Structures are given as structure tokens and as C-alpha cells.
Amino acid sequence: MPISNLAKAKEVLHNVFGYQSFRQGQSEVIDAILTGKDCLVIMTTGGGKSLCYQVPALCLDGITLVISPLISLMKDQVDQLLTNGVEAAYLNSTQTLEEQQKVEQKALSGQLKLLYLSPEKVMTSGFFHFISHCKISLIAVDEAHCVSQWGHDFRPEYTLLGGLRKTFPNIPLVALTATADPTTRVDILQHLKLQDPHTYLGSFDRPNIRYTVQEKFKPTEQLIKFILSQQGKSGIVYCNSRKKVEEITEKLAAKRVSVMGYHAGMTMQERETVQNAFQRDNIQVVVATVAFGMGINKSNVRFVVHFDLPRSIESYYQETGRAGRDDLPAEAVLFYDPSDYSWLNKVLLEKPETEQRQIEQHKLQAIGAFAESQTCRRLVLLNYFGESQQQPCKNCDICLDPPKQYDALVDAQKVMSVIYRTGQRFGLHHVIAVLRGLNNQKIRELQQDTLSVYGIGKDKSQEYWISVARQLIHLGLIRQNIVNHSALQLTESARPILRAETSLSLAMPRLSFSATAYVQKQQVNHRYDKDLFARLRFLRKQIADKENIPPYVVFNDATLQEMAEYLPRTEDEMLEINGVGERKLERFGELFLNLINEHLDNRYS
Template sequence: MSSSSAAVCQSVSLPASEQILQDVFGYQTFRTGQQEVIEAVAEGRDCLVIMPTGGGKSLCYQIPALMCDGLTLVVSPLISLMKDQVDQLKANGVAAACLNSTQSREAMQETYRAMQDGEVKLAYVSPERVMTREFMERLRDMPLSLVAVDEAHCISQWGHDFRPEYAALGTLKQHFDQLPIIALTATADETTRQDILSRLSLTDPHIYLGSFDRPNIRYTLQEKYKPMSQLSSYLRGVRGQCGIVYCNSRKRVEQITEKLCESGIRAAAYHAGLEFDERARVQEDFQRDDIHIVVATVAFGMGINKPNVRFVVHYDIPRNIESYYQETGRAGRDGLPAEAVMFYDPSDLAWLRRCLDEKEDGAQKQIESHKLNAMGAFAEAQTCRRQVLLNYFGEYREEPCGNCDICLDPPKRFAAVEVAQKALSCVYRVNQSFGVNHVVDVLRGMQNQRIRELGHDKLSTHGIGREHSHEFWVSILRQLIHRGYLVQNIVRSSTLQLTEKARGVLRGEVELELAVPRLDIAARSAKNDKLASRHYDKKLFAKLRKLRKAIADEEDLPPYVVFNDATLMEMAEMLPTSAGELLAVNGVGHRKLEKYGDAFLTLIEEHLTLGIE
């Protein structure tokens, strides 16, 4: 089957896309990268889009969908995520629908009819449904113009959330050879990105690799010594704000939820072992601000599209940086200041390694081991955490961020050229073919059987670092990785390899400072107080939130579907008193102005009148 009959985009001009952005979605300007991706999609090109959580990925296919004749099919992994997207599109006046297993047969048939008759612009479907023969047959008769694959990292075996049903999506190109496909995700390193391109068979794709940086999130790590007490203390300090506490086991989720409730902190548990109705209730209550804190396993995942999450706490260390990045990225989606706090105990990392050791040997175990080691390196980093995080995704930054615990409470530094030369030389002498622990053993002059069998006890670098501990050299090597002098090759069992940047250090041509390894992580906490620095009418903001909640409850919607916190905050800053002024607030489009404008303008005018009196 060919896509020669697929609908073609209308003649596209920049003003057309900007007009949709403003009129439908209520935003005045595009975010970085959105405009170029939208233009590429509208021209009929395949695209791979890597944007951070909260970076505006959805608009990259939603706006082209409204610029084109025909139907845009969106492949989405979770029912909750589909429903949330459809609710928000409908609130903006866009004809959208989803197909999922919770619907009646009659409702599905009606949606199919609407899709076929061109009454739906965007249809959200699971990958499992897309790949069925019945669905493929139905697509023959639909005016299909674009396919968007959301959470595209699920396609790749190198991704942290590989799903075989996603991998089968590559056959779409066999059925619709000319149909443009846009793949989108927030979490994909270079290896994963190449795998996505290959598996989806994208043709001459436009690749947009946005910054992975979320500058509004403060990354903080605390030594885990009395975690329940630490957690309770932290949550009392952010009372009234919405947040998520992640744990690695269902049992721990239930224990922590119970203890928090006993101490007077209202929280709800969420994990895959709970009944579906209970999970749905918790998620809905959280979305609607009826519950402020959810304690959860990773099962509380990709469907969380709530913009006003102010903090994410990791009670346990995650299994990989991709999960950590994605989970912390659920905080501050509205662009306002947020915090990511991790409680770290090295024994938790050791427990995860033991769990991994019990798995069957093979490529997947090797991948998971590499990713777990990278997560451990992040937790034990002596350099800016944001630099470590961005470096993992191939985005190198020279300047520290100033908004993480390492930057706010910096470790001592020392002139490290000689130490770095020893470490880099040792990597070179073992032919760049071994991992961190073996290099450290050579540096420290170990005489174990493997070193002797390999002849590495005869190398000039054997024992040149014996005055320092194993932990010291591990820290130095990790810092050199974070700073871009070394890379770990995931495809070759995490072997250390020199980068071009290392040449200058080995030749003594550059100065280099590293952090003095802090072998015991000091308890560090940084309170996020940037919200208090914004100049807006806080009393009015509280009134606007109350009005939003009342409207949302009446319409059976999550409050942020009406307006998100950033929009309300901007109202409380700009104090609009006319329809034109309200339209200038980001997040207020024509449909929402028509539906909600009078109520919010009346409240603002009443508040200003009271202030004058």
C-alpha cells in the first residue's frame, strides 16, 4: 500500500503557524526549535525531535496537523497520556480523539467513522493497536497526512524503556512509503538516536537535537542517613506545593505513604500492584490538585502531564540516568522554579547491582549495567551535576550551572594535570579496552590474576597511583568522563576511551582543576526560593487558583487544562482588565478567552477595586 493518496499540507507560511500558535494555543512566540521542526514537518519531511520534558514537543506535530488537510495519527504509550492530550486539545477547540481499551465498541466505531470522514484532526492510538491487521486495513480509507511517534526512545533496545511493540512501528514505512513520520522523545543518547532512525526507516530526516538542559530545576543530593526523617522535614518545608516521591519498590511506597499520613502529611500511594481503579483515582486526584503528594514507583510515569509539579524526590537511586532525567523532568513543566532531590546511600546502588547480577547474561544486561554505572557516577559526582547530566546526553558545558548542590556548596579543587595524566596514560596503555575498575587496579599496582595474565603488571603505568585509594581514582576517572576527556563506550562493555580533548592534557598544554574527591558525601540541601522573587500579586494568584479549581471541578477537568500556574502567575503580574490584554497572556487563546475570559477578568477587576478601596 502506498501513501500516494495521503493528504498533503497546505501551502505553508510562517505566519500561518504563528497564527495557530497564538489563536489556538494562546502562546505569543515559539520556543527554541519548534518553528524549524514545524516547517520541516509541514514540508513533508521525516523528523527526529529530541526536546526536554516541558520543552513543547507536542506542538511540533499538533500545529502541522492543523496546517495540513487530513488526519494526524499519534502513537502514544499510555491511556492516561492520550486522554490528557485529547482533553487539552479539545479545551483549545481542536477536534481530537483517542482509541483505547477502556472505550465501548460503539464509541470506537464512532471514532473510526469520524476519522474516516475527516472530522478528527488528531487521533491518539497505542502502538499495539496500530500494528494490528484490522487497524492497518482501516487506515487504507483514511485521509492520513502525518504519523507522530511519541516517547520514541521505547523503540530502541539501547533506550531505558524498550518496548518490542514499539520496535514494530518501522513497518509503517512499508505500508505508507511517502507518509512523513515525526519521532519525538526527551531521553535519547547518541546510540539510541541512531537506533530510532534505523528502526523507523526514516528517509533523509530533519534531526532536531535540542538542549537537554532544564535550567529551572535545581538538582540536589543528600546523604541518606535518616531518610524518613529527612523526607518528612523536606515535605513540611514545601507544604502546599505539588510533588512526587519515587521509590524502587512497592513495599517501600506503601510504608512511606503510611508514615507520612501518620505524621499529618497527606499523601497517596501509586504502584502497579494496586487495582486499576485505585491507580486511576490517585492520578486523577493528583491532576486535579485534590492530592498534593504522590509516593510512587516508576509505574507513575509518562502519563503525568501536570505542569505545576514543584518537586520530585528520589527516595532511592534510579536504575539509569534516562529514568532520572525523565522523572525529575516532571517537575517545573510550566518553566517556573522546581527542585529535584535525591537521597543517596551507596548501599542502594550495591543492591541494584546485585539484582542486575541475577539476570541472565546478554546484551540487555550489559546495557543495563552500563546505565546503572553512569547513574552511580552522577550520584557520586564532584563536578556540577547539570554538567554530568548534560554530558551523558552528549551536550558538553564548560561553565557550571550555579543551581545544583555541588555549585551551591562547592567541593575544594586542586591542580590536577599530573593526576589526570596518570589516569589518561593508563587508559591509553591498556589499549583503551578496559573499564574503570581495571584501570584503577592497574594505577594502584594490584597483582591480581587478571592483571598478570594480561601482562598489565609490566606496563609503565602499573602502580603509578598507589598512594591513592580505589575510591579516589574512581572519582578522578568519573570527573574526566564528566569533563569530556574520556568516554565510556556502551557498545564495548563500557570501556574507557580517550577523546581528542585529552591530547592537550597528556601533552601538558592545558591547565586542569578537578574536585578533591569527597569520599564521604556531606549532607547538602538547598532550598528553592526563586518563586518568592517573582513580582506578582500573590493574593490575586491565590484567588485565580481558587476560581480555576471551581471551573475545573464543574467541567470535570484537571485545573491545568483550564490554565496552568504560569498563566495565572502572568495574569497576577500583568493584571489584564480587557479581552485584548488577557489575550496577551501566554496560555490564553481565543477559545479559552471565549470560555473563561469573563470570569477571570471579573475576578481581577474585583480584586483591583478592593485594592483601591
């Protein structure tokens, strides 16, 4: 990067955004943009994608157009830019005609530096007429994976954005996304007509996120136990249906968890109320369908729970990526039941046989393999995205608590014998009820309580036998007949097991939810003053409520932790804290400095 560009970009980074240095990949992307090149940027959530176009926007003359698929994300980013003293605005369907005209006037007069738009808005003839009278310096297409059928959130209107290249042939165009496998990346280049682009492919790794997959035994109890262990931290729980959202919200509220539900069946006003309450730290947890989250720029989400299996690794990766955007430790917990996979697969098979269905089946198989993996979760994720890694991460359930193998031949024979003796006509829970000798009406009516296998597994819990049976399914020794109500049936491979002609090792069933008991392997900042940090957060909330903005827009948790560690007492010292720019220092600095100085004076008095 020429020294003038480098100096200018670093000055903007420090003075406006309050950061001391660029993150990995940012400077080379900014260099390419400032020299007029198109760019394709694949950078993980929380990795600093936005700064890749926001910094150049402030270095170049004219307006940067930012195309984003979600209204909530536009508003969030514009709020943050305005707080940093940057002239930014958006145009979307939530505004009145008068409000839109005011924004357009600002753009025409050259007052705006960034203008956020939806892809639908961009493709209207009225927009092209208006924008042709503005000085455009850069075009950024965010969530660029939406252009590809292989992307997990395909939007047909995104495929039309290649028309921008014809209208602005000499303006640099940058496409950005956190999730794109190799096929999706090729589609982005073709559809957006990027010309000899600089491509930055960052690591997909989010080392601060701990990935845990927990078998569903008593899922609601498991979820409640986990959330209560989080002690008020912010989190999202994803479910696959509206009904489940409502049920879980009700059960968490009964345990005095500060929670609200969110799904597409609610009115826009209801959804906005939930989103605002979550962003402003007025509630702890949102239970939601996947309709929630893409527009959330909240930096202090400490956990994301998937109560049901997502439909693809891309969806899982993007949704879990909403945790820990401030680089502080966070948790991603997936509750898994193979029947969830079977149900999603059945729904897919009911669709017409098209290329799109094949794509969706491929993606579903990949997330199923991830959930059932006995190897490091992070390696499965990274290798899926083409990032070849072999070293285990030491921060997932498999690494931190490796499955213990045991001689499972007798256990397998017991499960298989019950399946065989009951006619291979019953599902998992009924088979286990017979195995454990339960006294229920259906078993009595079928006279299965007289079978020789009745009760041969009564010394073990239901959860234990579920785990054994699922592993036998994963190994292909038992199959679930989806057509026949998921009845368990023996495969040809079960014969040598039943006859004890071979040995069999299985993973020892895990019967308790132990994610929060793992030793934290990450580099956690233990040196900051916890009491001061709590007081700084309280001050931040007061300011945010008064200013009517989310707390993380004032300062994020990582910035407050730095303050509580380095204890700045002057304005110059405060400017050395990451996340404190000149405008934020001017607006909020005095209040935070006064609190820090008062805290220190009391401590040393």
C-alpha cells in the same frame, strides 16, 4: 519557512493555543513537517514537543495519527486539545466497542484532526483496514526512545512501527523524545525508517530544575523534613519497591501530608483514582514506583524526590523532568546510599550474561557516577547525553554549596583501624558502632568492646562517620565485599594511609539537608501579585472541578502568574497572556477577568 506556512502556523499557535511566539526549535521542525519532510525531534520535557506536531496537524488537511505508549497520556492530551477547541480523540483498550466505533466514524467522516493510538493498536490488521479509508496527513511517534534496546524503556512493539512507512510512503513521519543518547538516536532512525529526516537536537538542559543529591543518613526523616518545607506544593516521591511506597505513604500521612501511594500491585481503578486526585490538585504528593508518571502532563509539579537510586540516567532525567514543566522553579532531590547501588548491581549480575545485561550495567554505572560526583550535577547529565558543557550551572547542590575539603588522614586511619581490628568481616553500620563505642549486645558478645579501637570516634556522629567511610570506598581505599554481606575490607591502597606515609583530603561531611536553604539563583518572577495569584488558583480549581478536568487544563501556573503580573482588564489584553487562546477566552475569560477587575477595584478603592 514560506510566508504562507509561517503565517498559518503562527495564527494557529496564537488563536488556538494562546502563545505569542514559538519556542526554540519549534518553528524549524514545523517548517520541515509542512514541507513534507520526516523529522527526528529530541526536545526536553516541557520544551514544547507536542506543539511540533499539533500545530502542523491543524495546518494540514486530514488526520494526524499520534502513537503514544500510555493510555493516561493520550487521555490527558486529548482533554487539553478539546479544551482548546480542537477535534481530537483516542482509540485504546479502555473503550467499549461502541465508543471505538464512534471515534472511527468521526475519523472516516473527516471530523477529527488528531487521533491518538497505542503501538499495539496500530499494528492490528483491523486498524490498517480502517485507516486506509481515512485521509492521513501526518504520523507522530511520541516517546520514540522506546524503539531502541539502548533506550531506558524498550518496547518490542515499537520496532514494528517501521511498517507504517510502507503503508504511508509519502506521509511525513515525526519521531519525538526527550531522552535519547547518540546510540538510541541511530536506532530510532533505522527502526522507524525515517527518510532523509530533519533532525532537531535541542538542549537537554532544564535550567529551572535544581538538582540535589543528599546522602542517606536518616532517609525517612530527611524526606519528611523536605516535604514539609514545600508547604503544600505538588510533588512525586519515587521508590524502588511497593513495600517502601506503602511505608512512606503511611509515615507522610501521619505527618498530615496530603498523600497517596501508587504501584503496579494496585488495581487499575485504584491507580486511576490516585492519578486523577493528583492531576486535579486534590492531593499534594504521590509516593510511587516507576509505574507512575509517564502519562502525567501535569504542569505544576514543583518537586520530584528519588528515595532510591534509579537504574539509569535516562530514567532519572525523564522522572525528574516531570517537575517544572511550566518553566517555573522546581527541585529534583536524590537520596543516595552506595548500598542501593550495590544491591541493584547484585540483582543485575544474577541475570544471564547477555548484551542487554551489559547495556543495563553500563547505565547503572553512569547513574552511580552521577550520584557520587563532586562536580556540577548538570554538567554530568548534559555530557552524558553528548551535550558538551564546561560551565557550572549555579543551580545544583555542588555549585551552590561546594564540598569543603579537610585534612582527613586521622579520620581515615580511625575507620581503617576498626575495620582491620574487627577482622574485615563486618558491614558499615557495625564498624561505625564499634568506632563510636556503642554499647550493644552484638559488640559485647564478640568482646569488641575490649579492643583498643573501641570508641576512638565517639566524639563524632554516626552520620559523620558514614560520610567518611563512603568517601574512602569511592576512593578505592576500602571495598565492600558484596558476596560477604557487604563487609568492609581494606585494599592495598590503604597501607600508606595507615602508615601516615601520605596525606589525604576528603569532603567535609554534610550532616543536614540544606537544599531548600540555598539561595534561588534562577530568574524568579517576584513582580506578580501573590494575593491575586492565590485567588486565581482558587477560581481555576472551582472551574476544573465543575468541568471535571485537571486544573492545569484550564490554565497552568505560568499563565496565572502572567495574569497576576500584567493584570489584563479586557478580552484583548487577556489574549496577550501566554496560554490564553480564543477558545479558552470564550470558555473561561469572563470569570478570570471579573476576578482581576474586582481585585483591582478593591485595591484602589
